[in-house]
Amino acid sequence: MAINWFKYSAPSTFYGLAGKLVPWFAVAAAILFAAGLYIGFFVAPTDAVQGEAYRIMFIHVPVSILSMFIYLVMAGYAALGLIFNTRLSSMMATALAPTGALFTFIALWTGALWGKPTWGAWWLWDARLTSELILLFLYLGFIALHASIDDPRRADRAAALLAIVGSVNVPIIYFSVQWWNTLHQGATIKFTGISMHIAMQHALLTMFLACWAYAVAMTLLRVRSIILERERNTQWVLDLPELKNELV
């Protein structure tokens, strides 16, 4: 039996698959958030240097990692759409952008909340903070460019080019703490080992998976809306049970 690897590459088939997957990821995100926050706030010990204020790390670090990861995934989908001329890839890129922008904003905000008690300042113009701010501008620019072009295919392609050009910023954010003399903490999770208490590691991993599951759920939910909007004149959309009630 031959497997059709591209069965879900069409908006019509992917719509159903996304609809089935959203509840799984949403429930997983809720459980992982509850578990992660419990471990992070109640089980993990007090930090030797920072006291209790460090616990915002369990939100700040996962969303920061994901803000960069989502940008790369978005640029990847955009590149796929540009190279292979597939509509669904560009729709996925468009669906990822608002979630990525939100995570970047939360990263900057929680970073400021963490910086005030520990560094004494809400904001510093060091390399990592500045490049993360640039990432937020890149997300907003992607959304703005896509929104300001009426023809959806031209919008997809133009925004894809912008996303690919902007992806050079992500390595800069990641390596900024090595390249520049910066106040932001360096890498704790290295290939040579992790210098953190085991409960903190568990909390961090759980929160990271929680944010990842949330991002997947939100993106799949958003791409369903985008598919409906872009494919509204096709027969399969008009035949959808959820729309049949509206159209009667």
Add this chain to the structure above:
Amino acid sequence: MKKLSLMSLLLLVIRRDLVLAMRRRADALTTLIFFVMVVSLFPLGVGPEPEMLRKMASGVVWVAALLSSMLSLGRMFSADYQDGTLEQMLLAPQSLSVLVLGKMLAHWMASGLPLVLLAPVLGLQFGLPPQSLGILMLGLLLGTPVLSMIGAVGAALTLGLRGGGVLVSLLVLPLCIPVLIFGAGAVEAASSGMNYASHLLLLAALMVSALVLTPWVTAQALRISME
């Protein structure tokens, strides 16, 4: 038809764009006047204390140069887009990247180079010492081409859109921030006696990478916008 070498093609495009710019001198001059006005607004806003002005001089001049470059970007492709020349350029058998490079260089000569020449005068207004003025000028000389080149990518992506100049600025400014940081940083380093060569070398590296990469990216962006 005579076969054109790449260099003569480049020179042809540069000469054409410069002649067209000379016919509309007002466009380039208004950008220059905007530059001078923005730089003059800062002392009026923050107060005339000389020490503070000297500290912020390089940043102010650089930000004003950035904003003036953003303003003039719309002119790069819009005239050719409206009268159909751009479509002919896309259809031409010659390399579109070379044509675009010519347009970028001509744009820089008409918009960026005057900023470089005027910057020392404005630096004097802020009380910068002569050595800092030299580094400011050198930094702008290396940085303004990068602004023109990255701006060309933005201008090509937003060809004919109703968003106007603001959308191009929103797209291009985040990508131009490294140029600003290194350019202004070079002058800061020089005034505090530290080594400024690394900043200028990084600026030069940015210029060379932009020179290599942006013409092709802009050509792709033009093909996307002109479907």
